[in-house]
Amino acid sequence: MAFDLGPALLFCPGDRADRFAGALAKADAVILDLEDAVLPDAKAHARENLLTADLDPDQVIVRVNDPASAHFGADLAAVSRTPFRTVMVAKSEDPLAFDAFDASFSLIALCETARGVLRADEIAAHPRTAALMWGAEDLVASIGGTASRFDDGRYRDVARHARSRVLIAAAAHDRAAIDAVHLDIDDEAGLAAEASDAVASGFRATACIHPRQVAVIRDAYRPDAVTIEWARAVLAAAEGERGVFRFQGRMVDEPVLRHARAVLGRI
Secondary structure: OOOOOOOEEEEEEOOOHHHHHHHHHHOOEEEEEOOOOOOHHHHHHHHHHHHHOOOOHHHEEEEEOOOOOOOHHHHHHHHHOOOOOEEEEOOOOOHHHHHHOOOOOEEEEEEOOHHHHHOHHHHHHOOOEEEEEEOHHHHHHHOOOOOOEOOOOOEOHHHHHHHHHHHHHHHHOOOEEEEOOOOOOOOHHHHHHHHHHHHHHOOOEEEEOOOHHHHHHHHHHOOOHHHHHHHHHHHHHHOOOOOOEEEOOEEEOHHHHHHHHHHHHOO
Protein backbone atom coordinates (compact mmCIF):
# COMPACT_ATOMS: atom_id res chain seq x y z
CA MET A 1 0.00 0.00 0.00
CA ALA A 2 1.50 3.32 -1.08
CA PHE A 3 2.56 5.91 1.50
CA ASP A 4 4.43 9.03 0.48
CA LEU A 5 3.46 12.17 2.38
CA GLY A 6 6.97 13.56 2.76
CA PRO A 7 9.45 13.29 5.61
CA ALA A 8 8.13 15.80 8.20
CA LEU A 9 4.76 14.96 9.78
CA LEU A 10 3.59 17.56 12.28
CA PHE A 11 1.17 16.82 15.12
CA CYS A 12 -1.55 19.40 15.83
CA PRO A 13 -4.10 19.18 18.67
CA GLY A 14 -7.57 18.44 17.35
CA ASP A 15 -9.16 20.99 19.65
CA ARG A 16 -7.08 23.83 18.15
CA ALA A 17 -8.77 24.39 14.79
CA ASP A 18 -7.09 27.79 14.61
CA ARG A 19 -3.77 26.00 14.13
CA PHE A 20 -4.79 23.46 11.48
CA ALA A 21 -4.01 25.45 8.34
CA GLY A 22 -0.79 26.89 9.73
CA ALA A 23 0.49 23.48 10.78
CA LEU A 24 -0.19 22.02 7.36
CA ALA A 25 1.48 24.95 5.62
CA LYS A 26 4.64 24.43 7.66
CA ALA A 27 4.96 20.64 7.25
CA ASP A 28 4.65 17.92 4.62
CA ALA A 29 1.52 16.60 6.32
CA VAL A 30 -0.41 17.43 9.46
CA ILE A 31 -1.54 14.88 12.05
CA LEU A 32 -4.81 16.11 13.55
CA ASP A 33 -4.66 14.55 16.99
CA LEU A 34 -7.80 13.33 18.77
CA GLU A 35 -5.80 11.38 21.35
CA ASP A 36 -3.03 12.45 23.75
CA ALA A 37 -2.96 16.13 22.77
CA VAL A 38 -6.64 16.55 23.68
CA LEU A 39 -8.06 16.42 27.21
CA PRO A 40 -11.07 14.10 27.71
CA ASP A 41 -13.56 16.95 28.12
CA ALA A 42 -12.36 18.53 24.83
CA LYS A 43 -12.52 15.44 22.64
CA ALA A 44 -16.07 16.08 21.44
CA HIS A 45 -15.02 19.59 20.38
CA ALA A 46 -12.02 18.16 18.57
CA ARG A 47 -14.27 15.83 16.58
CA GLU A 48 -16.47 18.78 15.62
CA ASN A 49 -13.37 20.61 14.39
CA LEU A 50 -12.53 17.60 12.27
CA LEU A 51 -15.91 17.77 10.55
CA THR A 52 -15.43 21.40 9.53
CA ALA A 53 -11.71 21.31 8.69
CA ASP A 54 -11.03 22.70 5.21
CA LEU A 55 -7.73 20.96 4.42
CA ASP A 56 -6.30 18.94 1.56
CA PRO A 57 -7.21 15.32 2.46
CA ASP A 58 -4.05 14.06 0.76
CA GLN A 59 -1.95 15.90 3.35
CA VAL A 60 -3.91 15.06 6.48
CA ILE A 61 -3.57 12.21 8.96
CA VAL A 62 -6.08 11.85 11.79
CA ARG A 63 -4.88 10.17 14.97
CA VAL A 64 -7.76 8.42 16.70
CA ASN A 65 -7.87 7.03 20.21
CA ASP A 66 -6.95 3.41 20.69
CA PRO A 67 -9.57 0.80 19.75
CA ALA A 68 -9.96 -0.34 23.36
CA SER A 69 -10.83 3.16 24.59
CA ALA A 70 -14.29 4.62 25.20
CA HIS A 71 -13.54 7.31 22.60
CA PHE A 72 -12.74 5.09 19.63
CA GLY A 73 -16.30 4.59 18.38
CA ALA A 74 -17.03 8.31 18.31
CA ASP A 75 -13.68 9.00 16.64
CA LEU A 76 -14.38 6.46 13.91
CA ALA A 77 -17.88 7.84 13.35
CA ALA A 78 -16.51 11.37 13.04
CA VAL A 79 -13.65 10.62 10.67
CA SER A 80 -15.98 8.54 8.49
CA ARG A 81 -17.98 11.72 7.84
CA THR A 82 -14.92 13.59 6.56
CA PRO A 83 -12.84 13.30 3.38
CA PHE A 84 -9.81 12.30 5.47
CA ARG A 85 -8.85 8.70 4.83
CA THR A 86 -5.40 8.34 6.36
CA VAL A 87 -5.82 7.43 10.03
CA MET A 88 -3.22 6.83 12.71
CA VAL A 89 -4.46 4.28 15.23
CA ALA A 90 -3.03 4.97 18.68
CA LYS A 91 -1.76 2.07 20.79
CA SER A 92 -2.30 -0.50 18.06
CA GLU A 93 -2.13 -3.97 19.54
CA ASP A 94 -4.64 -6.21 17.76
CA PRO A 95 -4.83 -6.21 13.95
CA LEU A 96 -8.42 -7.46 14.13
CA ALA A 97 -9.39 -4.00 15.43
CA PHE A 98 -8.48 -2.61 12.01
CA ASP A 99 -11.47 -4.41 10.52
CA ALA A 100 -13.60 -1.60 11.95
CA PHE A 101 -12.31 0.59 9.08
CA ASP A 102 -13.66 0.02 5.59
CA ALA A 103 -11.46 -0.38 2.53
CA SER A 104 -11.38 3.37 1.83
CA PHE A 105 -9.02 3.94 4.78
CA SER A 106 -5.23 3.70 4.91
CA LEU A 107 -4.00 3.10 8.44
CA ILE A 108 -0.84 4.07 10.25
CA ALA A 109 -0.44 1.65 13.13
CA LEU A 110 1.18 3.32 16.13
CA CYS A 111 2.98 0.50 17.95
CA GLU A 112 3.68 2.11 21.29
CA THR A 113 2.98 -0.59 23.87
CA ALA A 114 4.68 -3.88 24.67
CA ARG A 115 1.84 -5.82 23.02
CA GLY A 116 1.91 -3.58 19.97
CA VAL A 117 5.64 -3.97 19.45
CA LEU A 118 5.46 -7.75 19.88
CA ARG A 119 2.65 -7.98 17.30
CA ALA A 120 4.15 -5.48 14.85
CA ASP A 121 4.55 -8.16 12.19
CA GLU A 122 0.88 -9.16 12.36
CA ILE A 123 -0.20 -5.53 12.42
CA ALA A 124 1.92 -4.72 9.36
CA ALA A 125 0.36 -7.64 7.47
CA HIS A 126 -3.19 -6.28 7.76
CA PRO A 127 -4.49 -5.12 4.36
CA ARG A 128 -5.52 -1.70 5.70
CA THR A 129 -2.04 -0.97 7.07
CA ALA A 130 -0.04 1.53 5.04
CA ALA A 131 2.64 2.37 7.61
CA LEU A 132 3.91 1.62 11.08
CA MET A 133 5.12 4.14 13.62
CA TRP A 134 6.59 3.50 17.04
CA GLY A 135 6.40 5.57 20.22
CA ALA A 136 8.95 5.57 23.02
CA GLU A 137 7.19 7.14 26.00
CA ASP A 138 4.00 5.07 25.97
CA LEU A 139 6.07 1.97 25.34
CA VAL A 140 8.26 2.45 28.39
CA ALA A 141 5.23 3.34 30.51
CA SER A 142 3.48 0.15 29.36
CA ILE A 143 6.28 -1.99 30.77
CA GLY A 144 6.62 -0.10 34.04
CA GLY A 145 9.65 2.00 33.13
CA THR A 146 10.23 5.64 33.93
CA ALA A 147 12.31 7.03 31.05
CA SER A 148 12.97 6.07 27.44
CA ARG A 149 16.27 7.97 27.31
CA PHE A 150 19.44 8.42 29.33
CA ASP A 151 20.30 11.85 30.68
CA ASP A 152 22.51 12.53 27.62
CA GLY A 153 19.53 12.01 25.28
CA ARG A 154 20.39 8.52 24.02
CA TYR A 155 17.58 5.99 23.85
CA ARG A 156 17.71 3.11 26.30
CA ASP A 157 18.13 -0.35 24.80
CA VAL A 158 14.46 -1.25 25.17
CA ALA A 159 13.45 1.74 23.07
CA ARG A 160 16.09 0.99 20.43
CA HIS A 161 14.86 -2.60 20.27
CA ALA A 162 11.27 -1.47 19.70
CA ARG A 163 12.36 1.01 17.04
CA SER A 164 14.24 -1.67 15.12
CA ARG A 165 11.49 -4.24 15.47
CA VAL A 166 8.82 -1.90 14.11
CA LEU A 167 11.05 -0.80 11.23
CA ILE A 168 11.83 -4.39 10.21
CA ALA A 169 8.19 -5.48 10.48
CA ALA A 170 7.15 -2.61 8.23
CA ALA A 171 9.81 -3.44 5.65
CA ALA A 172 8.94 -7.14 5.69
CA HIS A 173 5.42 -6.30 4.52
CA ASP A 174 6.38 -3.44 2.18
CA ARG A 175 4.94 -0.81 4.51
CA ALA A 176 6.44 2.56 5.31
CA ALA A 177 8.00 3.17 8.72
CA ILE A 178 7.71 6.46 10.62
CA ASP A 179 10.16 7.40 13.36
CA ALA A 180 9.01 8.67 16.75
CA VAL A 181 8.87 12.28 17.87
CA HIS A 182 11.79 14.03 19.56
CA LEU A 183 10.23 15.64 22.62
CA ASP A 184 13.08 18.06 23.42
CA ILE A 185 12.16 20.91 21.09
CA ASP A 186 15.33 22.88 21.84
CA ASP A 187 17.61 19.93 21.07
CA GLU A 188 17.92 20.51 17.33
CA ALA A 189 21.29 18.74 17.17
CA GLY A 190 19.81 15.63 18.76
CA LEU A 191 16.84 15.70 16.41
CA ALA A 192 19.12 16.13 13.40
CA ALA A 193 21.20 13.12 14.46
CA GLU A 194 18.11 10.97 15.00
CA ALA A 195 16.53 12.00 11.72
CA SER A 196 19.77 11.31 9.85
CA ASP A 197 19.93 7.87 11.44
CA ALA A 198 16.26 7.32 10.59
CA VAL A 199 16.69 7.92 6.87
CA ALA A 200 19.91 5.90 6.77
CA SER A 201 18.14 3.03 8.51
CA GLY A 202 15.14 3.04 6.18
CA PHE A 203 12.45 5.12 7.83
CA ARG A 204 10.24 6.99 5.37
CA ALA A 205 9.35 9.91 7.66
CA THR A 206 9.74 11.35 11.15
CA ALA A 207 6.90 12.76 13.21
CA CYS A 208 7.35 16.02 15.10
CA ILE A 209 5.56 18.16 17.65
CA HIS A 210 6.72 21.71 16.79
CA PRO A 211 7.06 23.65 13.51
CA ARG A 212 10.71 24.42 14.34
CA GLN A 213 11.48 20.73 13.96
CA VAL A 214 10.22 20.50 10.37
CA ALA A 215 13.23 22.09 8.68
CA VAL A 216 15.64 19.95 10.69
CA ILE A 217 13.88 16.78 9.59
CA ARG A 218 13.66 17.86 5.96
CA ASP A 219 17.36 18.67 5.88
CA ALA A 220 18.22 15.27 7.32
CA TYR A 221 16.12 13.38 4.75
CA ARG A 222 17.30 15.45 1.80
CA PRO A 223 20.48 13.97 0.23
CA ASP A 224 23.39 16.34 -0.29
CA ALA A 225 24.83 17.21 -3.69
CA VAL A 226 27.78 14.83 -3.38
CA THR A 227 25.53 11.89 -2.56
CA ILE A 228 23.16 12.73 -5.42
CA GLU A 229 26.07 12.94 -7.85
CA TRP A 230 27.37 9.54 -6.67
CA ALA A 231 23.93 7.94 -7.02
CA ARG A 232 23.45 9.19 -10.55
CA ALA A 233 26.96 8.19 -11.56
CA VAL A 234 26.82 4.68 -10.17
CA LEU A 235 23.44 4.01 -11.76
CA ALA A 236 24.73 5.32 -15.09
CA ALA A 237 27.80 3.08 -14.80
CA ALA A 238 25.59 0.07 -14.06
CA GLU A 239 23.85 0.41 -17.43
CA GLY A 240 26.95 -0.94 -19.16
CA GLU A 241 27.66 -3.70 -16.65
CA ARG A 242 26.36 -7.16 -15.87
CA GLY A 243 26.45 -8.39 -12.30
CA VAL A 244 29.03 -7.10 -9.83
CA PHE A 245 31.37 -4.33 -11.04
CA ARG A 246 33.95 -1.91 -9.67
CA PHE A 247 33.10 1.79 -9.36
CA GLN A 248 35.25 4.47 -7.74
CA GLY A 249 37.31 1.79 -5.99
CA ARG A 250 34.28 0.00 -4.54
CA MET A 251 32.58 -3.23 -5.55
CA VAL A 252 28.99 -2.54 -6.58
CA ASP A 253 26.16 -5.06 -6.61
CA GLU A 254 22.36 -4.83 -6.59
CA PRO A 255 22.00 -3.74 -2.93
CA VAL A 256 24.30 -0.78 -3.61
CA LEU A 257 22.22 0.13 -6.65
CA ARG A 258 19.07 0.00 -4.53
CA HIS A 259 20.71 2.43 -2.13
CA ALA A 260 21.43 4.76 -5.05
CA ARG A 261 17.83 4.57 -6.27
CA ALA A 262 16.61 5.34 -2.75
CA VAL A 263 18.81 8.44 -2.67
CA LEU A 264 17.34 9.76 -5.92
CA GLY A 265 13.87 8.99 -4.64
CA ARG A 266 14.39 11.52 -1.82
CA ILE A 267 15.30 14.47 -4.04
